[in-house]
Amino acid sequence: MDRKAELGAFLRSRRARLSPEEAGLPRFGGRRRVPGLRREELARLAGVSTDYYVRLEQGRADNVSDEVVAAVAAALRLDGPERAHLHRLVRGAPARPAGSAGPAAPQTVRPGLRRLLESMPGTPACVLGRRTDILAWNPLYAALFTDLDALPAERRNKLWLLFTHPQWRDRFADPEAKAACLTSFFRLERGRHPDDPGYDALVAELSAQSPRFRALWAEHEVCDSTHGSWTLRHPAVGEVTLAYETLRLPDDPDQLLITYTTEPASPSESALRALAPPLPVDA
Structure with missing residues (x-):
């Protein structure tokens, strides 16, 4: 799995489902070119700069803090499983035990x-x-x-x-x-x-x-x-x-x-x- 690509696609899909009105933001202007929140609107809600959020959505914010991840999750109104999924995409899943690289062994039922x-x-x-x-x-x-x-x-x-x-x-x-x-x-x-x-x-x-x-x-x-x-x-x-x-x-x-x-x-x-x-x- 390309974790950075998956992270960007997941964040974009979550932005797209949340309207400015649902997020408590005023809607300015006429027709919007993108569904849901714009990047700058999401960044404002999460309390980070637009450039910082763009780098996160592009998978380039390797040193993003847990506080920022939590703020983005709250701004997007993610539920528990979605928050856990976002955290894994940002941080990666826990490392497998040493010597277990490659395809996982076939599973057996005791x-x-x-x-x-x-x-x-x-x-x-x-x-x-x-x-x-x-x-x-x-x-x-x-x-x-x-x-x-x-x-x-x-x-x-x-x-x-x-x-x-x-x-x-x-x-x-x-x-x-x-x-x-x-x-x-x-x-x-x-x-x-x-x-x-x-x-x-x-x-x-x-x-x-x-x-x-x-x-x-x-x-x-x-x-x-x-x-x-x-x-x-x-x-x-x-x-x-x-x-x-x-x-x-x-x-x-x-x-x-x-x-x-x-x-x-x-x-x-x-x-x-x-x-x-x-x-x-x-x-």
Whole structure:
């Protein structure tokens, strides 16, 4: 990832979405040539010179202070994930351990975590890795979405499936909202791994395959999708509304355990129970 180019594009996209009125500035003159705030307006709000802000947006302010970064973030009204993303773009992600240069090693899921997935037959769950790779899942998760065992290992990837696999996309009652959410989460994760070429390779592949992905990627949105809900439309059981929780493993922050639950005694609970594989009968 070209961190300086990414920094400039991110700052420009954040300026473009904020109008002078929203920022508390008077609007002078007639038609504006740029959407949102001008550079000089953003600099005034952040309390820095226009030249200093221009150098930051161009990736040339290597010694910018944390106070200036915080002031720019406040002026742009960035939320928590956006602030973290901006800080990584300015400072760079934490250095990887010595001897770990080059592509990251393939991820593996420890046996205890696989047993945890298997111990929840009534709860769809998966383990997500870097680049939104689906590393492990239980049968009910596959029953909800698709037979992941039938896919090549390199295509067991949430972002790829959402933009190229019609069955996966059609599961969502609001696929556009899901696409925007997952793309912004992927950009946030990419900022955490600027030296992993796999992220940029996936972006290039999807940009060539999907005009919708190209459009969303150009928006430079970021979010940390830790919890929420999605409504699925399953051909066998109809609509299922699922609340999800995303838990980052404390000893491996590049792996996420994602679980899905339904409201008790709801139609969604009944639908999910109908999809669940039968429990083994004790001998």
